[in-house]
Amino acid sequence: EIVLTQSPATLSLSPGERATLSCRASQSVSSYLAWYQQKPGQAPRLLIYDASNRATGIPARFSGSGSGTDFTLTISSLEPEDFAVYYCQQRSNWFTFGPGTKVDIK
């Protein structure tokens, strides 16, 4: 099983600041890495697929990078609606998710 580790567990930032979230895989997943946003009481929403491609309708302030074992989700300037939990997910070897990073308001 490929284990995904996300850091930090919690990121406290103010609106307008830049958020940098990390996801590390226990072995290479090539570029088969996706990012999701989840707000309380809602289903996750796909943000990024194949490490760096924005899903339909996702604002340009969200960007993804990386390959192999190290990946980054960047939110260039936080909007109020961006405060949520973010999960990474791999599909190189069935599907596993990371434990999540909570982005909360400082």
Added chain:
Amino acid sequence: QVQLQESGPGLVKPSQTLSLTCTVSGGSISSGGYYWSWIRQHPGKGLEWIGYIYYSGSTYYNPSLKSRVTISVDTSKNQFSLKLSSVTAADTAVYYCARDDYDYDAFDIWGQGTMVTVSS
């Protein structure tokens, strides 16, 4: 656009079988290029993929749950279903159905989720 909706009992007794159905609307489950998955989220925890099915009936399950999971599809009703046997309190979770777009290698459409509690 395609929407998914989970349905089924919200309370299941220990040792019994959890049964849920996902109804697909706005598109055909028989469209190629998509796998139809079940994913669960324990209260306050992360996400766990349970398994998927293709419209043809081929399945793939999470090895950690494989012995207890059956996913089936009914193309005439545009539905797919989950059965999880011998449930315990550890199976209490929000259960989501989701579409895995093969081109995206990711879950692009999700149902709203349904809470299932295992308790006597």
